[in-house]
Amino acid sequence: MDGVLAGKGGEWWVEVVATVRSWLGLVAGWKGAAMERGKGGRGVASWPEGEEEEGLEASSWRKREFLEGRRGEAYGYGGEIDAMRAAEFSRLKGTVYLDHAGATLYSEVQLRKCLGKLERSVFSNPHSGSSKGGGGSFEAARAATLSMFNTTGEDYYCVFTSGATASLKLVGESFPWSAQSSFLYTKDNHNSVLGVRNYALDQESEAAAVSVSAGSDGRFDIDALGPLSRPSSPGRGRSKRRGGGGKSVNLFAFPAESNFSGVRYNLDVVNELRGRRCRIGGRTIGGGQEWFVLLDAAKACCTSPPDLSKYPADFVAISFYKIFGYPSGLGALLIRKDSAKVLQRKYYGGGTVKVSVAEEDYFRRRDEEDGWEDGTLPFLSLEAVHEGFEQIRKLSFQKIEDHTSALTEYTAREMDAMRHCNGERVCEIYGRHTPGSKDTKAAFEVGQGPVIAFNLMRSDSSYVGYKKVETLGEARGIVLRTGCHCNPGACSGFLGLTPEETRLNFESGHSCWDDKDVMNGKPTGAVRISFGYMSTFEDADSFLEFLRGCFLERQEPLSRDLTGGANGTTTSTTTGELALSGIFVYPIKSCQGFRVRGSWPVSESGLFLDRRWAIADESGAILTQKKVREMTQVSTDVDASRTELVLDAPGMVPLKVSIVGGADSSALRERAGSWLSSFLGRKCRLLETSCDGGNFSNQGGCLLVSEESVRNLLPDDDQEAVSKACMRFRPNFLVKGGAPFQEESWTRVSFGKAVGLEKVRECGRCGMIGRDLLDSLNKKRKNLNFGVLLSLSGGGAAAPQAEVAEGSSVTFS
Numbered sequence: 001m002d003g004v005l006a007g008k009g010g011e012w013w014v015e016v017v018a019t020v021r022s023w024l025g026l027v028a029g030w031k032g033a034a035m036e037r038g039k040g041g042r043g044v045a046s047w048p049e050g051e052e053e054e055g056l057e058a059s060s061w062r063k064r065e066f067l068e069g070r071r072g073e074a075y076g077y078g079g080e081i082d083a084m085r086a087a088e089f090s091r092l093k094g095t096v097y098l099d100h101a102g103a104t105l106y107s108e109v110q111l112r113k114c115l116g117k118l119e120r121s122v123f124s125n126p127h128s129g130s131s132k133g134g135g136g137s138f139e140a141a142r143a144a145t146l147s148m149f150n151t152t153g154e155d156y157y158c159v160f161t162s163g164a165t166a167s168l169k170l171v172g173e174s175f176p177w178s179a180q181s182s183f184l185y186t187k188d189n190h191n192s193v194l195g196v197r198n199y200a201l202d203q204e205s206e207a208a209a210v211s212v213s214a215g216s217d218g219r220f221d222i223d224a225l226g227p228l229s230r231p232s233s234p235g236r237g238r239s240k241r242r243g244g245g246g247k248s249v250n251l252f253a254f255p256a257e258s259n260f261s262g263v264r265y266n267l268d269v270v271n272e273l274r275g276r277r278c279r280i281g282g283r284t285i286g287g288g289q290e291w292f293v294l295l296d297a298a299k300a301c302c303t304s305p306p307d308l309s310k311y312p313a314d315f316v317a318i319s320f321y322k323i324f325g326y327p328s329g330l331g332a333l334l335i336r337k338d339s340a341k342v343l344q345r346k347y348y349g350g351g352t353v354k355v356s357v358a359e360e361d362y363f364r365r366r367d368e369e370d371g372w373e374d375g376t377l378p379f380l381s382l383e384a385v386h387e388g389f390e391q392i393r394k395l396s397f398q399k400i401e402d403h404t405s406a407l408t409e410y411t412a413r414e415m416d417a418m419r420h421c422n423g424e425r426v427c428e429i430y431g432r433h434t435p436g437s438k439d440t441k442a443a444f445e446v447g448q449g450p451v452i453a454f455n456l457m458r459s460d461s462s463y464v465g466y467k468k469v470e471t472l473g474e475a476r477g478i479v480l481r482t483g484c485h486c487n488p489g490a491c492s493g494f495l496g497l498t499p500e501e502t503r504l505n506f507e508s509g510h511s512c513w514d515d516k517d518v519m520n521g522k523p524t525g526a527v528r529i530s531f532g533y534m535s536t537f538e539d540a541d542s543f544l545e546f547l548r549g550c551f552l553e554r555q556e557p558l559s560r561d562l563t564g565g566a567n568g569t570t571t572s573t574t575t576g577e578l579a580l581s582g583i584f585v586y587p588i589k590s591c592q593g594f595r596v597r598g599s600w601p602v603s604e605s606g607l608f609l610d611r612r613w614a615i616a617d618e619s620g621a622i623l624t625q626k627k628v629r630e631m632t633q634v635s636t637d638v639d640a641s642r643t644e645l646v647l648d649a650p651g652m653v654p655l656k657v658s659i660v661g662g663a664d665s666s667a668l669r670e671r672a673g674s675w676l677s678s679f680l681g682r683k684c685r686l687l688e689t690s691c692d693g694g695n696f697s698n699q700g701g702c703l704l705v706s707e708e709s710v711r712n713l714l715p716d717d718d719q720e721a722v723s724k725a726c727m728r729f730r731p732n733f734l735v736k737g738g739a740p741f742q743e744e745s746w747t748r749v750s751f752g753k754a755v756g757l758e759k760v761r762e763c764g765r766c767g768m769i770g771r772d773l774l775d776s777l778n779k780k781r782k783n784l785n786f787g788v789l790l791s792l793s794g795g796g797a798a799a800p801q802a803e804v805a806e807g808s809s810v811t812f813s
Helices: 012-024 056-067 081-088 108-120 135-148 164-174 196-202 268-274 379-395 397-417 466-475 488-495 499-507 537-551 629-633 663-680 707-713 719-728 771-780
Strands: 156-161 182-186 206-214 220-224 248-255 263-265 289-296 315-319 331-336 353-357 362-365 427-430 445-448 451-457 481-483 526-530 579-585 599-603 613-617 635-638 644-648 655-658 684-688 702-706 733-736 748-751 755-764 785-791 803-805 810-812
Touching: 056 537, 081 108, 108 379, 135 156, 135 331, 135 379, 156 164, 164 196, 164 289, 164 315, 164 331, 182 196, 196 206, 196 248, 220 268, 248 268, 268 289, 379 397, 397 427, 397 451, 397 537, 466 481, 466 526, 466 537, 466 771, 488 499, 488 526, 579 803, 613 663, 629 663, 644 663, 655 663, 663 684, 702 707, 707 719, 707 733, 707 771
Parallel strands: 182 206, 182 248, 248 289, 289 315, 702 733
Antiparallel strands: 156 331, 206 220, 263 445, 315 331, 353 362, 427 451, 451 526, 481 526, 579 733, 599 803, 613 684, 635 644, 644 655, 702 785, 748 755, 748 810, 755 785
């Protein structure tokens, strides 16, 4: 995976101009004018006197430049994109959606048509004799799906499933694996494909990740990247392989387009493999080997579906929500009819048999698609497939491909041109964004889809953690994807991670979806943006401005903390002895808390009553400020005897409920749930943790925040501003004195003589602290951690019935 963007194309002046613009992107006083262009390139910028363009005007200038460029004509469906976006995607106002590889968006017009059909019609179970609707819609959906691939029901079955993963699983569990079989798959594959190898290994089949390259004679060479074995799994291995002759039935799997990087693969492999013209392990496929091809087309179908009339893969997996957003939970497996006979299904469900005898092992499966579709199909969702395809037909896949390619090429070029003040690259981009590569893999890696996978780098060449990019983007309404994107092979290949490093990272605590984004100096994943048919230039421009504003270093950093951990910023000197200046308790998660006057009990579970309750919706999902902003207006307090909880909110009569245990506990939850439902305008209930321990804190422990650290983040040394900013971090313990970020080096903290707590970890921050504080953290820290989580359970000690008191001295070690 050596496709890191080199940025060495022939039109070098394009990069020069883009580089200069990246340095000047946020500088006020930009002068605007269209660039004069010759054929195939840009000319020299002409800046008319007296015309200042900032903000939206600067964006307008960049858009004019883009539209007059070499890909401008491909963008926007002949000028219709802005009107379509306003009429059909109005909900995107304030949001920059760049995760179309994860799930594209449905049109509001499309959805209204679907709901209108459901309102006007009666649909019953399609297996019922009196069924209304369903049958005709099913066949129409099958025909539309096959048409997308330029094929028909004469050559392929279209079997509806719950999605691409279910389709891949169906092939894996039905394939006739044996000790003579091989399952080969390209390293760049989704986890849902890698899971198929478990079926192969269970039947003693050989399984291996492979590379594909072009030989000097033009044939494809498929070579294993290493043997795959499971020594820890008894019964699995190759001890029974190749014991006798006979024909071997084998499966080769690859994606039409990588969901990680957007790299597109040469579908000629389908014909070469089916025609036994490939070499596997240096040998031409023998006559006794029968090969079938499993094609993961889930990502490719977003913009450029494979043409099965030219590349007749045996099995093709897709998901409809990747294509037109709605419905989700519905996909298809296309099975080439002359290959269907090889699959051997064991299970059968309702609707898949002609006859079944309960008392005997006797059944006969239905023919064609009906024999594969277990149970009742999601017939209401299938009604929506027609409207989805109509949405695509209005534009055509070719125009969608042109539109998204124009945005991708522009954005990747601008990203590649970004340089820090010392000339170091800002973006490390993965994929085939630079055409014309001459290596042998180029024969297999033939193009680039509308995806940009990348990592960001600082001026010292260290990596910016992808979680930081995600958090800062979320605060600006930018939706993107981070991690390995369920494609460990492509991820490790581009990032240079060996299998041993991947295992060591896991053993050191890293797993999918956690925040350990850089380990031992290497990223564990990447940031991914992807464009869809309704994406606009403004989406791309907003994203690029986000990168320039948050990550482009325009001057050398001065005494700046680039480590974020124990090497805290020390730009301010110690301000005196440390003291506990405030204690805060938040009885209900995500609601306002109260300040303790005097002292307060503390135990292994934290401060008494802290996050003891949480608000849940009807399904039991816990609500937070991110989901329900009105929760920030709910204030909480406790009476002097600590036996009553008081709730208040604008326009509501304050509610007092007993917090004594026993029967009163359920009464509290019932009364408070009703009160909260009334204020929040939604049915909800109050959940309670055990009185003996535990709370609803996201990261656990009591949060300690330093006033001096907060002061370091603010532009002005104003005590009122510092006090307000401190509360945005929702601390339990507020400490005054010492040096900024000194607390991050502590391992143990004591308040007075009675209470000692141990550091659990630093607290990761999200956009709820506010974009200004988040941006300040970004400028001053290598990560977005702020505050320290403390706990007694880590070995700290407290006297029986210990209470921590405001004003206590703070000591640490």
